[in-house]
Amino acid sequence: ALYNNTAGLVKLEYDFVIHLAGTAGNVIANRLSANHNVSVLLVEAGVNDTGISELQIPLLAARNAFFDPSLLWNYNTTSQTALNGRVISYQRGRLLGGCSSINLMYYTRGSRDDFNRFANVTGDSGWSWSSIFPYMLKVENFTAPVDHHDTSGQFDPSLHGDRGPLLPTLPGFPSPLDQRLLATTEEDSGRFPFNLDMNSGDTIGIGWVQSTSGNGVRSSSATAYLHPILDRPNLDLLVDTQATRVLQTGSRHGIPILRGVELANGVSGPRVTVHARHEVILSAGAVNTPQLLLLSGIGNRHDLAALGIPALVHSPGVGQNLQDHPLLSSSWSVNANDTLDAGSRNATLYGELLEQWDTSRTGPLVDTGGNLIAWLRLPSVFSGSEDPSAGPTSAHVELIPSNEWNSFSGEPMPESGSYVSVVTGVISPASRGSVTLSSANPFDPPAIDPGLFTNDLDVAVMVEAIRTSYALLATGPWKDLAARPYGLLADATTDAGLAQYVRNSTTSFWHPTGTAKMGTATDDTAVLDSKLRVKGAEGLRVVDASVFPFITASHPQAPIYAIAERAADLILSQLYEQVGEH
């Protein structure tokens, strides 16, 4: 049943209480409630995502990621010293599906080395690439692109699932940049090799983008995992309701049992407590999960004491180890008349594209922008320093070329001209940040410090990524465009100038991870054990982007889906063990 107020809840005890209904939470809710003997309550602070058409149109999402504050947490960072003191927007989805309902839909699993490093640092081979791969298949029903073009040579079908809920696909509308990028892989295969499938475990090279936009429409964890099962009688969903704390419900051998959750509809609304007979599963994402843990008294006891929060579990790693990918979009003015800029400036043309999407789910709006992308290693940057990447199958940088002017740092769109842009991302960052409480009030935003560029190595990598973009645009297949740097990039003509440009214009890729990391029993900085249970407590597990010990060299949603699928198996096998014992 669906409720939008705690007052509507008929019962206050379930087998599992999952907060919250974001990317990972919906996977867990789906897999647990598939057993009709298991009752599940799913709680979400935000609204129902159904009927919001702007969210469903892939290219529109890419352009208007922040179009509606009522669907977002509207967070900002603390002042970022290494970004010359700038405060940057740090958006998170506040609706069913969480960030998977507002993200840009790139679907990249990360590398073999990323997951093997997970296995190494947790001592749990269940996180290795070969162990997690079956879960990657379980997530997917790989879908033909909407234009039904011949996809041979664009991906490796043997690496993809065909029975899962999520609908990844290949680009469904050609871009003039496609042939240029493919020709570059032939002309300079040493620097820009072709990669048939960047989701094979070896990410390096230029290859076709896979995105969660099957049939021309966003496929999110809400559309794929939640809406199809909302009629299950053993699943209740409570929207518009914020979890404010996890509560202690008992103790065993001095270890707190945490099977209560306090909920509220608004700051002054009454607090209602729900109980889980087996477990509470926290899936609030890498910003809100550490906030909730800290509000519940799980964190560094000294910091908690300063805010008057009694410590239940001393866990100094909560909120630490925040890792994110810095993102920068640079544009070049080009001699071309087939870029998307004309469509963006011309309301009539844009209206026609919308109508095409509306009637047939075809046309340029079915893709997220950038049909082929590059994942590259830049080993020269690390001579003499430790390489932060997981290994040779993990990239240092990502390049997303797109056929239009593009900015994520608030620059206004130029009134005329045609442009090509390249988004560059530092994909194996060395910098670390944190999420801490700004107050003990659950309705106050946490203090988010992603620490972007606090390690100078990341600046050097971003500068090298821009040089690589220049090099790409200078290869033979791009020569006729005569690309000229535009805007602030044009003024950055020296090494120092490029470093300043990078610090002045970089923002976040919206990929926070690692703030409640899993690890070994002896690692005091690990908040969770390798089965994702909160160390030092009973009855509480975390399943979302916070659990990553290291950020993957990828966009994070695909790894999160796979991690959540494995977590569901871990939860169920523990449940069956317990039930068997009784």
Ligand SMILES: Cc1cc2nc3c(=O)[nH]c(=O)nc-3n(C[C@H](O)[C@H](O)[C@H](O)COP(=O)(O)OP(=O)(O)OC[C@H]3O[C@@H](n4cnc5c(N)ncnc54)[C@H](O)[C@@H]3O)c2cc1C
């Ligand atoms: C603009 C943007 C673009 C992105 N683009 C991509 C991309 O192209 N590809 C990619 O792979 N990744 C992308 N990402 C990142 C990716 O979407 C996220 O990393 C991922 O979805 C996070 O999943 P999660 O389960 O950890 O958290 P979320 O999906 O954020 O889920 C957390 C849920 O918990 C809810 N919640 C939080 N606190 C509370 C509370 N106290 N009470 C009740 N509910 C609460 C939230 O409202 C949310 O629904 C993007 C993210 C953003 C914001």
